[in-house]
Amino acid sequence: xxxxxxVNGEEHEADCWEGESLLxxxxxxxxxxxxxxxxxxxxxxxxxxxxxxTLVCACLVLAAQADGHDVTTVEGFARGGELHPVQQxxxxxxxxxxxxxxxxxxxxxxxxxQRSTSPSDDEIREALSGNLCRCTGYAKIxxxxxxxGGRA
Amino acid sequence: xxQTSAPGKLKxxxxxxxxPRVDAPTKVKGEFAxxxxxxxxxxxxxxxxRSPHAHARIxxxxxxxxxxxxxxxxxLTHDDVxxxxxxxxxxxxxxxxxxxxxLYYGEAVALVAAEHPEQARRAAERIRVAYEPLEPVTxxxxxxxxxxxxxxxxxxxxxxxxxxxxxxxxxxxxxHGDVEAVGDVSVxxxxxxxxxxxxxxxxxxxLAVPDGEGGVDIYVATQWLHVDRAQxxxxxxxxxxxxxxxLAGVGGAFGGREDLSMQVHGALLALHTNRPxxxxxxxxxxxxGHVHRHPARIWCEHRATRxxxxxxxxxxxxxxxxxxxxxSTAVASNAxxxxxxxxEVPNALIESTAVYSNNPPCGAMRGFGAVQxxxxxxxxxxxxxxxxxxxxIELRLLNALQPGDVLPTGQTIGGSLPIAETIRAxxxxxxxxxxxxxxxxxxxxxxxxNTTHGEGVRRGVGFAVGFKNIAYSEGFDxxxxxxxxxxxxxxxxxxxxxxxxxxxxxxVILQVARTELGIDDVRLAPGQTATVESAxxxxxxxxxxxxxxxxxxxxxxxxxxxQRRPGEEIDVERIYRHPRTTPLDPQTGQVTGERAHVAFAAxxxxxxxxxxxxxxxxxxxxxxxxxxxxxxxxxQQVEGQxxxxxAQGLGLALMEEIQTRDGLITNASFTDYLIPTALDxxxxxxxxxxxxxPSAPYGVKGVGEPPTVxxxxxxxxxxxxATGRELTRVPVRPDDICL
Numbered sequence: 009x010x011x012x013x014x015v016n017g018e019e020h021e022a023d024c025w026e027g028e029s030l031l032x033x034x035x036x037x038x039x040x041x042x043x044x045x046x047x048x049x050x051x052x053x054x055x056x057x058x059x060x061x062t063l064v065c066a067c068l069v070l071a072a073q074a075d076g077h078d079v080t081t082v083e084g085f086a087r088g089g090e091l092h093p094v095q096q097x098x099x100x101x102x103x104x105x106x107x108x109x110x111x112x113x114x115x116x117x118x119x120x121x122q123r124s125t126s127p128s129d130d131e132i133r134e135a136l137s138g139n140l141c142r143c144t145g146y147a148k149i150x151x152x153x154x155x156x157g158g159r160a
Numbered sequence: 161x162x163q164t165s166a167p168g169k170l171k172x173x174x175x176x177x178x179x180p181r182v183d184a185p186t187k188v189k190g191e192f193a194x195x196x197x198x199x200x201x202x203x204x205x206x207x208x209x210r211s212p213h214a215h216a217r218i219x220x221x222x223x224x225x226x227x228x229x230x231x232x233x234x235x236l237t238h239d240d241v242x243x244x245x246x247x248x249x250x251x252x253x254x255x256x257x258x259x260x261x262x263l264y265y266g267e268a269v270a271l272v273a274a275e276h277p278e279q280a281r282r283a284a285e286r287i288r289v290a291y292e293p294l295e296p297v298t299x300x301x302x303x304x305x306x307x308x309x310x311x312x313x314x315x316x317x318x319x320x321x322x323x324x325x326x327x328x329x330x331x332x333x334x335x336h337g338d339v340e341a342v343g344d345v346s347v348x349x350x351x352x353x354x355x356x357x358x359x360x361x362x363x364x365x366x367l368a369v370p371d372g373e374g375g376v377d378i379y380v381a382t383q384w385l386h387v388d389r390a391q392x393x394x395x396x397x398x399x400x401x402x403x404x405x406x407l408a409g410v411g412g413a414f415g416g417r418e419d420l421s422m423q424v425h426g427a428l429l430a431l432h433t434n435r436p437x438x439x440x441x442x443x444x445x446x447x448x449g450h451v452h453r454h455p456a457r458i459w460c461e462h463r464a465t466r467x468x469x470x471x472x473x474x475x476x477x478x479x480x481x482x483x484x485x486x487x488s489t490a491v492a493s494n495a496x497x498x499x500x501x502x503x504e505v506p507n508a509l510i511e512s513t514a515v516y517s518n519n520p521p522c523g524a525m526r527g528f529g530a531v532q533x534x535x536x537x538x539x540x541x542x543x544x545x546x547x548x549x550x551x552x553i554e555l556r557l558l559n560a561l562q563p564g565d566v567l568p569t570g571q572t573i574g575g576s577l578p579i580a581e582t583i584r585a586x587x588x589x590x591x592x593x594x595x596x597x598x599x600x601x602x603x604x605x606x607x608x609x610n611t612t613h614g615e616g617v618r619r620g621v622g623f624a625v626g627f628k629n630i631a632y633s634e635g636f637d638x639x640x641x642x643x644x645x646x647x648x649x650x651x652x653x654x655x656x657x658x659x660x661x662x663x664x665x666x667x668v669i670l671q672v673a674r675t676e677l678g679i680d681d682v683r684l685a686p687g688q689t690a691t692v693e694s695a696x697x698x699x700x701x702x703x704x705x706x707x708x709x710x711x712x713x714x715x716x717x718x719x720x721x722x723q724r725r726p727g728e729e730i731d732v733e734r735i736y737r738h739p740r741t742t743p744l745d746p747q748t749g750q751v752t753g754e755r756a757h758v759a760f761a762a763x764x765x766x767x768x769x770x771x772x773x774x775x776x777x778x779x780x781x782x783x784x785x786x787x788x789x790x791x792x793x794x795x796q797q798v799e800g801q802x803x804x805x806x807a808q809g810l811g812l813a814l815m816e817e818i819q820t821r822d823g824l825i826t827n828a829s830f831t832d833y834l835i836p837t838a839l840d841x842x843x844x845x846x847x848x849x850x851x852x853x854p855s856a857p858y859g860v861k862g863v864g865e866p867p868t869v870x871x872x873x874x875x876x877x878x879x880x881x882a883t884g885r886e887l888t889r890v891p892v893r894p895d896d897i898c899l
Contacts, residue, residue: 102180108194111187130600136838142360142808145805
């Protein structure tokens with residue numbers, strides 16, 4: 009089936025099999041491999057994107073469900089060569105190791121900071137608890153969120 | 161406290177400076193190309209059919225229906241493996257594709273290449289395999305009495321003790337001093353460790369591209385490019401030069417990418433179809449796609465004087481290696497070498513055995529044998545302190561190893577090993593005071609489950625110290641190559657096949673090159689087998705040390721060459737080796753030369769835990785770590801290794817275990833195999849003990865493994881203190897801590 013959706017502000021079309029997830033369509037058909045495929049069952053948050061502004065796991069959304077909707081992926085955050093403040097904070101705080109979880113965490117952290125620029129430590133933990141990271145132990149990710157919030 | 165550099169200012173500095181990672185900007189933008197992101201025109205998708213049995217004979221295998229499915233370009237079985245049918249890190253005991261039997265759940269049986277991954281999956285379902293299930297060997301204690309899974313004994317004749325019992329991969333005994341020596345007091349215990357998974361987030365992936373001339377390029381997430389090539393080429397029946405392995409972006413490794421996953425499979429499909437073939441495992445398949453941490457049973461007896469000096473440590477270690485050897489021989493030896501912990505032990509009898517079984521294959525994982533024994537021996541030290549009425553930290557200090565002391569293997573510690581300083585530094589860290597009630601449930605055991613308001617919650621403080629070796633041991637020819645090109649424009653290009661697996665070795669290489677060459681404009685060429693010799697494995701906490709040595713030597717040689725030939729482009733390659741090690745004696749476990757291990761690194765940890773003893777729920781409140789790091793090349797990255805390594809040990813203590821029933825994995829998903837989340841991890845306060853290692857370039861030590869070695873032991877120590885329970889098995893289950 010043919011779907012039309014807006015990804016990072018631009019209209020895209022893809023020919024999808026009915027069973028394909030939005031994650032598969034983004035990664036394999038639309039040229040947005042930034043969202044990652046770590047568990048493909050909504051447990052790890054590596055594929056987090058904004059669907060009409062709401063944080064979702066792209067692996068749990070069918071490509072067909074995204075037809076006619078707006079999707080923002082990690083590729084849509086930097087502007088004109090400038091990193092988004094959350095991305096810059098991840099770089100500065102040392103929050104990136106292997107980086108496979110990073111795109112999802114950037115999207116989830118930006119979503120949190122959209123709602124609150126100075127979240128408490130408990131709020132940060134809870135907001136990011138759906139995003140698994142195996143390398144960092146999360147400490148520097150929390151630092152990055154605090155840093156980005158403080159700069160906003 | 162995390163320091164950060166000026167925002168927006170990306171630079172790579174010299175050794176010892178805190179600088180952001182060079183790969184971080186592309187990673188935060190989603191532009192970094194991991195192996196699973198690779199895509200080329202005309203690419204097919206590969207899929208692997210795996211065994212649903214832990215042990216079975218294959219009666220017949222029929223691919224006729226699968227071949228005719230839509231979109232399918234190839235269906236391959238062991239008949240299609242043109243070269244050697246088996247491979248392995250240490251011994252080639254594992255078939256590329258099952259031949260007439262399967263030895264573990266998830267063993268690869270056949271391959272499909274198709275236009276769409278779903279077509280490949282559906283075609284694989286139509287491959288008819290007639291299995292005759294056989295009784296699986298699943299109990300490591302009974303394995304040595306059951307019929308051999310590998311009758312030919314692959315590990316025999318390699319210089320190890322030739323154990324006549326069936327299913328023994330390696331058996332060794334370390335006899336040190338008077339093995340019957342008695343003390344004033346003795347404490348005993350039996351400890352058990354479950355199977356832990358590396359659970360790297362980037363599943364096994366790669367892309368194989370045929371070159372049109374019979375050769376193949378493999379782009380893969382791996383830890384050691386050259387040893388992949390050394391295993392892949394013979395299976396394909398090709399010379400090494402026809403197989404080029406390239407490092408694709410790696411989404412974490414932790415030991416799980418030392419062994420092959422899709423490398424031979426992808427190359428077979430690509431060569432067969434003459435099309436590029438990509439294979440990406442999903443999470444369930446990933447649990448079958450790599451080796452895990454060995455589950456262990458460990459019997460201990462510690463004898464000491466009334467004053468607390470250790471007299472004799474006696475341990476028997478049993479490790480389940482699963483169906484194939486992988487690196488079980490080295491894990492067994494490491495477990496034995498570090499069994500007694502970082503203590504001076506005048507007499508010891510340490511027996512270590514790794515067995516074959518039909519359980520999931522086990523091999524390398526962060527800590528490599530030392531995790532299991534640290535958990536046991538630190539529990540024993542607490543028990544001993546209790547029996548003697550001595551403060552547990554004082555007991556550890558009283559017995560702490562120092563340079564000049566002799567290990568149970570007879571090796572005299574030559575380099576830096578500040579155990580006592582590390583213990584003191586961790587002991588001096590002050591945890592925050594217990595937070596008053598009432599408080600937000602997110603800061604109570606059970607968290608947002610809102611299961612308690614503080615009633616039934618007890619607090620405990622645990623302490624542990626552990627150590628392990630850096631780099632490869634026991635006579636292995638361990639080296640790393642680096643090549644430096646000084647270009648006409650004044651810049652430099654470095655070639656080094658060291659795998660960037662997330663640990664930050666790219667930054668190390670660039671920092672060293674800048675330091676040595678005195679220029680800013682240095683870049684690291686993509687890692688591959690064709691342009692530079694082997695770097696060895698990104699394993700064993702060795703890559704920083706080895707890459708730093710190789711890049712340093714190559715840079716210095718390049719500058720010398722430039723002096724001889726001013727104005728010309730320079731291209732030199734150098735190989736760095738660490739001080740040579742020698743094997744352990746197969747009868748006594750004693751060193752046969754000056755050393756079996758080149759150097760050591762330690763970590764000490766204090767943990768505060770709260771336990772809801774009504775429900776068996778835990779909350780780790782705070783962790784303080786002091787680590788012996790030699791010299792920190794990049795302090796921010798070192799802290800990151802300590803925090804991340806601690807999290808993996810905490811996971812083993814509290815939640816992580818691959819569960820099996822008759823050898824079948826029953827929890828192969830992130831729904832059922834739990835790893836620590838942002839809500840599980842407490843703040844980790846870390847202190848870096850910088851005492852340079854004299855035999856290492858710039859005095860560095862590896863830093864990845866020590867925190868993982870010790871944090872499991874320290875976390876369980878805190879749970880014991882909170883509950884009074886013995887807690888002899890990890891992961892600790894809620895039932896274990898309900899009072």
